[in-house]
Amino acid sequence: MSKxxxxxxxxxxxxxxxxxxxxxxxxxxxxxxxxxxxxxxxxAVSLGIFFQVKQEGFQPQVIHLFDFIKVQSFNIPFxxxxxxxxxxxxxxxxxxxxxxxxxxxxxxxxxxxxHYGRYFAYLNLFVFSMLLLVLGANYVIMFIGWEGxxxxxxxxxxxxxxxNNYNYAARKAFVMNRIGDVGFLLAVFWILAKLGTVSYGDxxxxxxxxxxFDVTAITMLLFVGAMGKSAQIPLYTWLPDAMAGPxxxxxxxxxATMVTAGIYMIVRSNVLYTMAPTTMTVVAVVGLAxxxxxxxxxxxxxxxxxxxxxxTVSQLGYMxxxxxxxxxxxxxFHVMTHAFFKALLFLGAGSVIHAxxxxxxxxxxxxxxxxxxxxxxxxxxACLAIAGIPPFSGFFSKDEILAAAYEHNKxxxxxxAITAGLxxxxxxxxxxxxxxxGFRGTHDQEHHLHESPSAMTIPLIILxxxxxxxxFVGIPEAFAHNAHALEHFLSPVIVKSTETAHALDTGTxxxxxxxxVGLAVIxxxxxxxxxxxxxxxxxxxxxxxxxxxxxxxxxxxxKVIANPxxxxxxxxxxxxxxxxxxxxxxxxxxxxxxxxxxxxxxxSGQVGNYILLMVLSMVLMIILVFYGNNLNPVLKxxxx
Amino acid sequence: xxxxxxxxxxxxxxxxxxATMVLISKNPVHSILWLxxxxxxxxxxxxxxxxxxxxxxxxxxxxxxxxxxFLFVVMLMNxxxxxxxxxxxxxxxxxxxxxxxxxxxxxxxxxxxxxxQNAKALVKVGNIGLIKNLGMALFKDYVIPFEISSVxxxxxxxxxxxxxxxx
Amino acid sequence: MPITYYIVLSIVLFxxxxxxxxTRRNAIIIFMCVELMLNAVNLLLVAFSxxxxxxxxxxxxxxxxxxxxxxxxxxxMVVAAAEVCxxxxxxxxxxxxxxxxDVNFLNRLKN
Numbered sequence: 001m002s003k004x005x006x007x008x009x010x011x012x013x014x015x016x017x018x019x020x021x022x023x024x025x026x027x028x029x030x031x032x033x034x035x036x037x038x039x040x041x042x043x044a045v046s047l048g049i050f051f052q053v054k055q056e057g058f059q060p061q062v063i064h065l066f067d068f069i070k071v072q073s074f075n076i077p078f079x080x081x082x083x084x085x086x087x088x089x090x091x092x093x094x095x096x097x098x099x100x101x102x103x104x105x106x107x108x109x110x111x112x113x114x115h116y117g118r119y120f121a122y123l124n125l126f127v128f129s130m131l132l133l134v135l136g137a138n139y140v141i142m143f144i145g146w147e148g149x150x151x152x153x154x155x156x157x158x159x160x161x162x163x164n165n166y167n168y169a170a171r172k173a174f175v176m177n178r179i180g181d182v183g184f185l186l187a188v189f190w191i192l193a194k195l196g197t198v199s200y201g202d203x204x205x206x207x208x209x210x211x212x213f214d215v216t217a218i219t220m221l222l223f224v225g226a227m228g229k230s231a232q233i234p235l236y237t238w239l240p241d242a243m244a245g246p247x248x249x250x251x252x253x254x255x256a257t258m259v260t261a262g263i264y265m266i267v268r269s270n271v272l273y274t275m276a277p278t279t280m281t282v283v284a285v286v287g288l289a290x291x292x293x294x295x296x297x298x299x300x301x302x303x304x305x306x307x308x309x310x311x312t313v314s315q316l317g318y319m320x321x322x323x324x325x326x327x328x329x330x331x332x333f334h335v336m337t338h339a340f341f342k343a344l345l346f347l348g349a350g351s352v353i354h355a356x357x358x359x360x361x362x363x364x365x366x367x368x369x370x371x372x373x374x375x376x377x378x379x380x381x382a383c384l385a386i387a388g389i390p391p392f393s394g395f396f397s398k399d400e401i402l403a404a405a406y407e408h409n410k411x412x413x414x415x416x417a418i419t420a421g422l423x424x425x426x427x428x429x430x431x432x433x434x435x436x437x438g439f440r441g442t443h444d445q446e447h448h449l450h451e452s453p454s455a456m457t458i459p460l461i462i463l464x465x466x467x468x469x470x471x472f473v474g475i476p477e478a479f480a481h482n483a484h485a486l487e488h489f490l491s492p493v494i495v496k497s498t499e500t501a502h503a504l505d506t507g508t509x510x511x512x513x514x515x516x517v518g519l520a521v522i523x524x525x526x527x528x529x530x531x532x533x534x535x536x537x538x539x540x541x542x543x544x545x546x547x548x549x550x551x552x553x554x555x556x557x558x559k560v561i562a563n564p565x566x567x568x569x570x571x572x573x574x575x576x577x578x579x580x581x582x583x584x585x586x587x588x589x590x591x592x593x594x595x596x597x598x599x600x601x602x603x604s605g606q607v608g609n610y611i612l613l614m615v616l617s618m619v620l621m622i623i624l625v626f627y628g629n630n631l632n633p634v635l636k637x638x639x640x
Numbered sequence: 641x642x643x644x645x646x647x648x649x650x651x652x653x654x655x656x657x658x659a660t661m662v663l664i665s666k667n668p669v670h671s672i673l674w675l676x677x678x679x680x681x682x683x684x685x686x687x688x689x690x691x692x693x694x695x696x697x698x699x700x701x702x703x704x705x706x707x708x709x710f711l712f713v714v715m716l717m718n719x720x721x722x723x724x725x726x727x728x729x730x731x732x733x734x735x736x737x738x739x740x741x742x743x744x745x746x747x748x749x750x751x752x753x754x755x756x757q758n759a760k761a762l763v764k765v766g767n768i769g770l771i772k773n774l775g776m777a778l779f780k781d782y783v784i785p786f787e788i789s790s791v792x793x794x795x796x797x798x799x800x801x802x803x804x805x806x807x
Numbered sequence: 808m809p810i811t812y813y814i815v816l817s818i819v820l821f822x823x824x825x826x827x828x829x830t831r832r833n834a835i836i837i838f839m840c841v842e843l844m845l846n847a848v849n850l851l852l853v854a855f856s857x858x859x860x861x862x863x864x865x866x867x868x869x870x871x872x873x874x875x876x877x878x879x880x881x882x883x884m885v886v887a888a889a890e891v892c893x894x895x896x897x898x899x900x901x902x903x904x905x906x907x908x909d910v911n912f913l914n915r916l917k918n
Contacts, residue, residue, distance in 0.1 A: 093833050608731065612829055615738045619745055626749050648808055651817050659823045659843055668835055675839050678820075682846050689857050694880055701884050706842070706891050714835060717902050728857050728881075735829025750814050759810045761854045762861035769853075769875045777874045777895035778881070789885045796889035800896040806903075 002052055002082040005063050008044045008090060009131040009370040011038040023117025031034060031113070032105035033246050035120035037125060038166075040099050042355055043094035048086070053087040060492065062137045062201065069140070072195060081200060083136035085493045088262055089134040090331065092339050096256045099459035103347055106455035107354060115442040126152035134264055138199040139188045142265065145230065146184065149258045150177045156253060157245040166244040171629035176238040180206045180228015184265075187221035190214070195501065200243070204271040212276075216579045219279040226262025230316050233290045237554055239313055243305040247350030248307060250347035255312050255330055255346050256339040257474075267328050270494050274326070280322050284324020284408070289413055291317030295422040303360050304349045307430050311386065312342055313564065318401055320414060326529035327404030329487045333474045334397035335361060336432075340470050348379040351452045352434060356445055362430060367439040369448040374457045376435050378464040383431045384553050387424035387520045389514075393471035400476060407514055413512070421519035428527035436532045448546050450610070476509065512628040644763055647688055660792035670716045672707055679703040691763065691769030813854035820847035834898050834908040838891070845887050849880045 013037030018033055026034075052058065082088075101123060102451040108119055123575035129148025136142040158170030192198055194214055195206055206214070218483070219382035226232070242254050253259070266273060266283070273280060278336045291314045296312035315338050322331035353360055355372060385392035399419060406413035439446050451457070474486040546552070602609070658677040665671040680700045686695035750756065767773060778786055820843060827840030856876025863872035902908050 120736075270865070337662055608735075608829065612735055615742055615825060615829065619738065619741045622742075622745050622749065624754075626745075648812070652812075655816070656819060656823070660902070662836075662839060662843065663823060663827045663831070668833060668909055671836055675843065676917060678843065679846065685850055686853060686883050689853055691857075691877055692850075693851050694853060697881065698846075701819070701888055702846070703814055705892060706888060709891060709895055710835060710839065713899060716909070734829045736826050739826035739829055741823045742825060743818055746814055746818045746822075746869065750811060750818070754816070754904055756810050756814065759812055759858050760861060761808050761857040762864070763808050763857070766857060766860050766864060768856065768860050768871050769877055773874060774869055774877060777871065777878055782882075784879055785882060789882060790890050796892045800892045803893070803900050804896040806833070 020121035036101040046090040079137035119558040156249040169244040171242040173238040183224025230262030240309040251346030255342040287320025322401035325408040331402035337393035341467040342384040366437040394469035424520035425523035432531040817851040
C-alpha cells in the first residue's frame with residue numbers, strides 16, 4: 001500500500017485543478033461532490049497506509065518519485081516518507097479535512113457558483129500542500145508544503161476579498177508567516193552547508209557530527225519557522241485576525257492542521273532537538289508563555305471565533321511546552337485530540353453563526369440550547385474535552401504534557417495547570433453565554449434561529465464522538481500498564497520519548513491529575529454560576545480592559561516595529577530613492593547623453609580625422625604593448 | 641668608409657630628402673617627380689642588397705608605369721597648379737605630431753629589440769635576388785599565387801573600366 | 808650593413824608617408840604617400856630577406872633561405888599596381904562629379 005502513497009496528495013491536486021479550472025462552468029453540487037470526494041479518496045488510501053504501517057516490524061520507507069534538484073553529487077529527490085508519524089498526520093489531515101469539506105458544502109451554500117468553486121479549489125490545494133508537508137522525505141519538500149499551506153491560508157483568510165479588513169488580515173498572516181519562513185529556510189541552508197543533504201534519514205544518521213553550536217542554531221531557526229506557522233510568541237498575532245476567513249477554514253487550517261505544522265516539524269526533527277537542550281528550554285518557555293498569555297486574552301473576548309482563536313494559540317503553546325520538555329508523543333497526542341475538539345468547536349461556532357445570520361458577538365446570543373440541540377450537545381462535549389475533564393480526549397493528552405512538565409520543572413507544571421484552569425473558565429464562559437440563559441439578540445434573529453442541515457450536523461456528531469473517545473489511544477501508565485497505544489505506535493520515529501512520564505510514580509501522577517481536574521472543575525462551576533444568571537454584557541474595565549485589548553500587543557507591534565519600518569520606508573522612498581537612486585540613474589542618463597553629444601562631433605565624416613584617430617590609437621597601442629610593464633600594474637596586467 | 645657605406649648613406653639621404661619634398665611640394669607634379677626620385681633611391685638600395693630583379697621591377701613598374709599613370713591623371717585634370725586649398729594649420733600640426741610620435745615610438749621599440757641588435761643584412765653578395773633563383777621559386781612554390789595575381793589584374797582592369805566610363 | 812639601419816630608414820620613410828596622408832588634402836598626393844609607405848615596407852622586406860639569407864649562407868653557400876621575402880615584395884608590387892589602377896579611376900570619377908580632389912569634400916559619411 002505504501003507504494004501508492006503518491007495518490008494521497010494527488011487526489012486533492014486533481015480536485016484543485018478540476019474545481020479551479022471549472023469553477024465557472026460546474027454546478028455547485030458537482031463542485032462540492034468533487035471537492036469532498038477527492039479528500040475521501042485520499043482518506044481511504046491513508047487508512048490503507050496506516051494499517052500497513054501499524055503492523056509489527058514495519059520499517060519506515062522512503063518512496064522516491066523523481067529527482068527534484070540534482071547537481072553532480074548533490075541531490076534533493078522528490079520523495080515521500082512513509083512512517084508512523086506521517087501516516088498518523090495523514091489520517092488527521094484527510095479525516096478531519098473530509099468532514100470539514102462536507103460541512104463546507106452546506107455552510108458555503110449561499111456563495112455564487114464561481115466563488116463556491118474557488119473556495120473548494122483553495123481548500124483542496126490546501127490539503128494537497130499540507131499532505132506534501134507531512135509526506136516529504138526531506139526538508140525541501142517539507143518547505144514546499146510549508147509555503148503552499150501559507151499561500152492557501154492567505155487566500156482563504158482573504159476569501160471575501162471585497163472586505164478590505166479581511167485583506168489586511170490575510171496580509172498580516174502572510175507577512176508573519178514569512179518572518180518565520182526565513183528562519184526555516186536558513187535552518188535548511190545551514191543543514192545543507194554542513195551535511196550536503198537534507199533527507200531526514202541522512203541528516204538524523206549524521207546528526208552526531210554537528211557541533212553543539214550548529215545544532216542549537218539549526219533547531220532555533222527551525223523553531224522560528226514553527227513560531228510563525230504555529231502562532232507562538234512573538235508571531236502569534238496573525239492567528240486571531242485570521243478568523244476573517246470562512247469558519248470551516250478556521251476549523252481546518254487555523255485549528256486542526258496548518259498551525260500544527262510547526263509541531264510536526266519539531267517532532268520530525270526530534271533527533272536534533274534532543275541534542276540541543278538550550279533550544280528545548282526556549283521551546284518550553286515560549287510555549288508556556290504563549291499558552292498563558294493567550295488564555296488570559298481569551299478570558300475577555302466577546303467574538304465567538306476570537307475566543308476559539310486564542311484558545312487555539314493557547315493549546316498550541318501547550319503542545320510546544322510538551323515538545324520542550326521532551327514529551328514528543330504527548331505533543332503529537334495533543335495535536336490529534338486538539339484537531340478533533342477544536343475543529344468541532346469551530347464547526348459548532350460556524351453552525352451558530354450560520355443560525356444567527358453572521359452574528360459573531362456572544363453578547364447577542366444566549367439560550368440557543370433549545371433551538372439547536374445537536375450543536376449544543378456537541379459543543380458541550382468539545383468544551384469538556386478541551387477543559388480536560390476525564391474521560392474526554394483532552395484530559396489524556398493534556399495530562400501527559402503536564403506530567404512531563406512536572407517531571408522537568410515544577411514551575412512549568414504550575415503555570416501549565418493554572419492555564420488549564422483558565423482554559424476551562426473561558427471555554428465555559430463561551431458555552432454558557434452562547435447556549436444558556438435567555439436570547440439577547442434581535443427579534444428577527446430569534447425568528448430565524450434553526451438547527452443546521454444534516455451536512456453540517458453529521459460532521460459535528462462524528463467529531464464529537466472522536467473528541468470523546470479519542471483519548472483512549474493514550475491511556476497513561478498510571479491507569480493501565482502498557483496501554484499507551486500511541487506511544488507504542490510512534491516509538492520507532494521518536495528517539496527518546498516519555499521516559500519522563502514513566503519516571504513519575506503512580507501516586508504523584510494521580511495527584512497531578514487530581515489537581516488539574518480539580519482546577520478545571522472549579523473553573524467550570526465558577527463560570528457556570530457567574531454567567532448563567534448574569535451574562536457579561538458591559539465593556540470590560542481595569543485589568544479586564546487590558547485583557548480585552550489583548551495586552552495591547554498589536555499596538556505595541558505597531559509602535560515598535562511597524563511604525564518605525566513605515567517611517568524608514570518613507571525616508572527611503574522620499575530621500576534615498578528620490579535624490580539618491582533617481583539622482584544616480586538620471587545622472588547616468590544625463591552623462592551618457594552629454595558624452596553622446598560630444599562624441600558625435602568626432603564623427604565628422606572627414607576621412608582625415610578618422611585616419612588621425614587611427615594613428616593615435618596605434619601609438620597608444622604600441623605604448624601599451626611595449627611600455628606597459630613600466631607604466632603601472634593595471635596596464636601591466638592588460639599587456640600580458 | 642667603404643664604397644658600400646658611402647653608397648648606403650647617400651641613397652638613404654636621397655630617399656629621405658625626396659620623400660620630405662613629396663610632402664611639402666605645393667605642386668602635385670613636383671610631388672610626383674620627387675616620388676620618382678625616392679623610387680630610384682630605393683631601387684639603388686635593392687641593387688646594393690643584390691636584389692637585381694626587384695630593383696629593375698621597381699623601376700619599371702613603380703617609377704615607370706605607376707608614376708606615369710599618376711602624372712597622366714594630374715595632367716588630365718589640370719591639377720598641376722597650386723590648387724590645393726589650405727587645410728587648417730591646427731590639423732596639420734596634429735597630423736605631424738601624431739606621425740612623429742609614431743616614428744619615435746617605433747624607433748625606440750626597435751632600439752630595445754634584442755633579435756635585431758647585432759644582425760646584419762648581407763650586402764653586395766648573395767644570389768637569392770637573381771632572376772634565376774627568383775624565377776625557380778616563383779614558378780615552383782608560388783605558381784598558384786602568381787596565377788591568381790593575374791586574375792587580380794584582370795579584375796582590376798575591368799573595375800577601372802567600369803568605374804571610369806561615363807555613366 | 809646592420810639591419811637596424813634599414814629598419815630605421817624604413818620607419819622614417821613610412822612615417823613620412825603617414826604624415827603626408829594626415830596633412831595633405833589632395834587625394835592624389837595622399838595616394839602617393841600610400842605608395843611611399845608600401846615602398847618603405849618593401850625595402851624592409853628585402854633587407855630582412857638578406858639578413859636571414861646571410862645567416863643561412865654561413866652554413867650552406869647555396870642556400871635560398873629568405874627568398875620568400877623578395878617574392879612577397881614582388882606580389883606587393885603586383886597588388887599595388889592593381890590598386891593604383893582602380894584607385895586612380897575612382898579619383899577620376901570623383902573629380903568628374905565634384906570637380907575637386909579635395910578629400911574634405913568627401914564627407915558624405917557624415918550624413
